[in-house]
Amino acid sequence: MSEDTGDFEGYGGRHVPEMLEEPLEHLAEAFDGIVRDEAFLEEFRSILRQYAGRPTPLYHAENLSERWGGEIYLKREDLLHGGAHKINNAVGQALLAREAGKERLIAETGAGQHGTATAMAGALFDMDTEIYMGRKDIERQRMNVFRMRLMGATVTEVTRGGEGLADAVDTALEDFAQNIEATHYLVGSVVGPDPFPRMVREFQSVIGKEAREQSLEQIGHLPDAAVACVGGGSNAIGLFHAFRDDDVAFYGGEGGGEGADSQRHAAPLDDGSDDVIHGMKTRVIDDDTEVHSVSAGLDYPGVGPEHAMFRETGRAQYRAITDDEALDAFRTLSEEEGIIPALETSHGLAMAKRVLEETDHETIVVNLSGRGDKDMETAAEHFDLG
């Protein structure tokens, strides 16, 4: 197998029960078809323009650059419909599902962001949409649950295991196996069995394609480095992919939780080991380590297999960013630029700060993956602004 079939130098693959082999093969065939289908691609691009709000600006953050040094450019995915990059993938997969004759979308969600993006796509394409969510997450994310239901999605409580994201993934996989004829499982990041990692990469790669063109146009040359936060890794891969053959360094910031001494972190690249999880071989955090970062969107025990490969080959470097560093970057961007980033995104910004401090890279593009409106309550617990 090569990268085109989902093998990332030993990472990735399709580690699934036999009953899932065939539907995944069909999905891979459908995907291989649409990436060569100009009519499909034009419809996808058109929806991204008209509905999602592409292209997004590449913004030269001059105040932040003055504060941190270097020349910092922000790829403004926070300005998209729904407030994050997730809509690129949700629209792409829903369109593919419709094309393949599916009538129903399922997805799992932790913090609720991916569930919300899927609910948007389900409403847009008038498809039955069911979102699996751990009981604990439903309790913590009442507003997102309401949002999904408002758009017509069914939100189903998952009460097995730890009642969290990983359990919701297991439940969604079972549903998929039982309802393969009519149902598409809309995976939210570059994770899971093939073809998901390369399919989600394709739908998110618009970020880097735009950023590369905008760099040449606005800066006059490519950046020295591209930086992003890494949960499953889709916004990072989306930015990196267009620069993969360029002399542009890649850096990813993972959720490091409360810090180095803490067992509570979500940094499988910085501090995990090789294992199989959710149908793929990748870097995984130990079972007995509770995955926790200040940003719920980074709380996933695995990571996309392509990142595991990039780490292994040295093409990209990854660091665990502590909650404090992320909160500091969150506050700094808000004050300096009047842009409130998502807490996930703040890990990418904090990574950019480290890159500027520790390397001689000057011009860097940071993926501003999402806006911070959803994080106001958490932020208010950390900052007393009188």
Ligand SMILES: *Cc1c(COP(=O)(O)O)cnc(C)c1O
């Ligand atoms: C979901 C989310 C992430 C993490 O997902 P990736 O697949 O790693 O991109 C990052 N930023 C925002 C704003 C998100 O909503």
